[in-house]
Amino acid sequence: MVSKNQIKLITSLQLKKYRNEHQLFIAEGVKVIQELLLSNFVLDHLFVTDAIFDQVGDTQKTVVKEADMKRISVLSSPSSCLAVFQIPKENKIEAKGLIVALDDIRDPGNLGTIIRLCDWFGVKQLVCSTETVDVYNPKVIQATMGSITRVNVNYVDLGQFIAETQLPVFGTFMDGKNVYNENLPKEAILILGNEANGISESLEKSIKNRIAIPRFGDIQQTESLNVATATAIFLSEFRRS
Amino acid sequence: MVSKNQIKLITSLQLKKYRNEHQLFIAEGVKVIQELLLSNFVLDHLFVTDAIFDQVGDTQKTVVKEADMKRISVLSSPSSCLAVFQIPKENKIEAKGLIVALDDIRDPGNLGTIIRLCDWFGVKQLVCSTETVDVYNPKVIQATMGSITRVNVNYVDLGQFIAETQLPVFGTFMDGKNVYNENLPKEAILILGNEANGISESLEKSIKNRIAIPRFGDIQQTESLNVATATAIFLSEFRRS
Numbered sequence: 507m508v509s510k511n512q513i514k515l516i517t518s519l520q521l522k523k524y525r526n527e528h529q530l531f532i533a534e535g536v537k538v539i540q541e542l543l544l545s546n547f548v549l550d551h552l553f554v555t556d557a558i559f560d561q562v563g564d565t566q567k568t569v570v571k572e573a574d575m576k577r578i579s580v581l582s583s584p585s586s587c588l589a590v591f592q593i594p595k596e597n598k599i600e601a602k603g604l605i606v607a608l609d610d611i612r613d614p615g616n617l618g619t620i621i622r623l624c625d626w627f628g629v630k631q632l633v634c635s636t637e638t639v640d641v642y643n644p645k646v647i648q649a650t651m652g653s654i655t656r657v658n659v660n661y662v663d664l665g666q667f668i669a670e671t672q673l674p675v676f677g678t679f680m681d682g683k684n685v686y687n688e689n690l691p692k693e694a695i696l697i698l699g700n701e702a703n704g705i706s707e708s709l710e711k712s713i714k715n716r717i718a719i720p721r722f723g724d725i726q727q728t729e730s731l732n733v734a735t736a737t738a739i740f741l742s743e744f745r746r747s
Numbered sequence: 748m749v750s751k752n753q754i755k756l757i758t759s760l761q762l763k764k765y766r767n768e769h770q771l772f773i774a775e776g777v778k779v780i781q782e783l784l785l786s787n788f789v790l791d792h793l794f795v796t797d798a799i800f801d802q803v804g805d806t807q808k809t810v811v812k813e814a815d816m817k818r819i820s821v822l823s824s825p826s827s828c829l830a831v832f833q834i835p836k837e838n839k840i841e842a843k844g845l846i847v848a849l850d851d852i853r854d855p856g857n858l859g860t861i862i863r864l865c866d867w868f869g870v871k872q873l874v875c876s877t878e879t880v881d882v883y884n885p886k887v888i889q890a891t892m893g894s895i896t897r898v899n900v901n902y903v904d905l906g907q908f909i910a911e912t913q914l915p916v917f918g919t920f921m922d923g924k925n926v927y928n929e930n931l932p933k934e935a936i937l938i939l940g941n942e943a944n945g946i947s948e949s950l951e952k953s954i955k956n957r958i959a960i961p962r963f964g965d966i967q968q969t970e971s972l973n974v975a976t977a978t979a980i981f982l983s984e985f986r987r988s
Contacts, residue, residue: 615856619973626972628963656964686987722869722986723897731867731979732860738976739983745963746927 508553508574516578516590522640529593531642535585541652542591550590553578558587580644593642599660600631601671603693604744609664609709610637610700611733617641618649619734620698625653627741632657633695635664664697668712671695675713677705678740680730682718690744698740701733749794749815757819757831763881770834772883776826782893783832791831794819799828821885834883840901841872842912844934845985850905850950851878851941852974858882859890860975861939866894868982873898874936876905905938909953912936916954918946919981921971923959931985939981942974 508516518524519532530550533539536558543549543561552559552567555575559567575584606629611617617639624632639646641659650657668675676690677697697713699705705713719731719739731739749757759765760773771791774780777799784790784802793800793808796816800808816825847870852858858880865873880887882900891898909916917931918938938954940946946954960972960980972980 619976622973623976625964626960626962719867719983721867723866732863735860735864735976735979738972738979742960742980742983 508568508570508578513574513577516588519590520580520644522643525593525640525642530590531593531647532580532644533589533591533647534579534581534587534644535648536587538647538650538652539587539589541655542589545655547594547655548592550592552587552589554587556586581648596660597658599633599662599667600658601673603631604629604741605631605633605673605695606737606741607633607635607664607667607695607697608638609635609697609705610703611698612639613701613733614639614643614645615649616701616732616734617643618646618651620737621646621650621657621659622653623734623738623741624657625650627745629741630656630658632659633664633667634659634661636661665709665712668695668697668709674715676715676717677710677713678736679704679710679716679718682716684720685717685740685743686720688715688717688743690747692747694744696740696744698733698737749809749811749819754815754818757829760831761821761885763884766834766881766883771831772834772888773821773885774830774832774888775820775822775828775885776889777828779888779891779893780828780830782896783830786896788835788896789833791833793828793830795828797827822889837901838899840874840903840908841899842914844872845870845982846872846874846914846936847978847982848874848876848905848908848936848938849879850876850938850946851944852939853880854942854974855880855884855886856890857942857973857975858884859887859892861978862887862891862898862900863894864975864979864982865898866891868986870982871897871899873900874905874908875900875902877902906950906953909936909938909950915956917956917958918951918954919977920945920951920957920959923957925961926958926981926984927961929956929958929984931988933988935985937981937985939974939978 519530525531533542552562553570555572578588606624673693673695674691675695760771766772774783793803794811796813819829847865914934914936915932916936
């Protein structure tokens with residue numbers, strides 16, 4: 507049984523304003539919740555339609571009807587479980603190794619996919635501009651498939667961060683140098699820009715290394731690669747060495 | 748003004764059954780429709796909320812209210828235009844160069860993104876198993892961003908296609924050889940499998956070259972890469988040479 511107040515609280519967490527107010531976020535689906543339970547994230551409450559997640563005690567778990575799950579779920583086809591977790595304190599930035607920086611990524615699916623890519627390619631630190639979509643947006647959490655537990659995400663003034671770093675800075679631009687011909691270092695910052703506008707002009711000035719994925723089509727009409735698929739290729743290039 | 752019958756017809760095109768019956772499909776958004784109008788695709792009718800697409804005559808264009816656009820649109824936030832195009836006859840398969848083959852890809856966004864990637868990397872032929880999501884699904888068309896006009900898509904018995912080809916066949920498997928160490932030919936067939944189950948067992952037997960993208964994370968827990976981001980990296984590897 508879910509009370510009216512619980513429904514109101516949980517659905518309010520779809521908005522950043524209320525996530526910040528309550529310091530809580532939603533995760534849905536067995537795989538994502540399983541990974542969060544195995545990590546340092548702290549569970550607030552778990553709602554399930556079946557007898558799953560035995561490791562969670564009854565004080566923190568409520569069995570609900572499918573109709574109630576539909577009421578609290580963000581998904582058009584709800585899964586068998588929805589969990590509310592505490593938003594952890596932001597860790598300090600680990601300014602070493604390969605770091606990915608995002609300049610105003612707006613699409614939750616793109617951010618989630620990029621976090622999953624960071625995890626695959628051993629990138630432990632993701633730095634986001636303050637205008638980038640919130641990592642605790644339910645659609646981001648969903649798209650990370652649990653990788654959120656292994657990637658440190660910080661929101662910063664990206665201009666200041668770039669100005670202060672000792673690491674070499676690489677920015678991705680349509681007119682950049684062919685990434686396949688570049689010598690890419692093990693430690694660096696790789697910046698990806700907004701879906702529609704790319705990297706902002708104010709940031710562009712402080713980026714020394716401009717790189718691009720060359721087009722191979724005969725007819726040069728393809729507008730651009732999606733930012734998540736571009737991130738996949740750039741990370742692959744940094745790691746393959 | 749959109750008639751009740753028009754609304755019924757257009758919304759029915761969200762289902763493959765009715766697309767096949769009427770041999771029509773829906774495209775939404777300025778960019779996608781623009782590319783389709785510039786290609787060999789044949790327009791049936793265009794619905795707009797603003798005075799756009801001057802090149803389309805009044806017999807084929809209807810100005811509608813935003814409320815009506817909401818009624819016919821697939822999108823939660825409809826754009827200013829929705830077009831109905833004729834489904835063209837399937838072209839013959841061009842069995843040369845680099846060919847991408849999909850074994851039961853189910854997610855429309857993944858298929859659309861893969862078509863966009865094929866376009867970027869100059870892959871002109873995409874071959875899909877009959878169980879792969881329909882290319883004229885509105886969400887696929889949306890995700891291609893117009894690249895559908897430059898990539899030939901065929902649905903075939905993939906087992907038979909692989910059995911009959913003269914080209915070297917590469918399949919992507921979690922336990923495949925490190926793709927970064929392989930000598931990849933210019934002409935080949937690259938097979939990607941279903942989101943949940945990978946390449947089907949019946950197909951697996953006839954694949955000689957098994958390749959994989961190595962993981963780089965310390966903790967080896969990342970389940971897998973999304974099939975679209977994996978396709979991005981594999982195509983990049985085939986093309987970078």
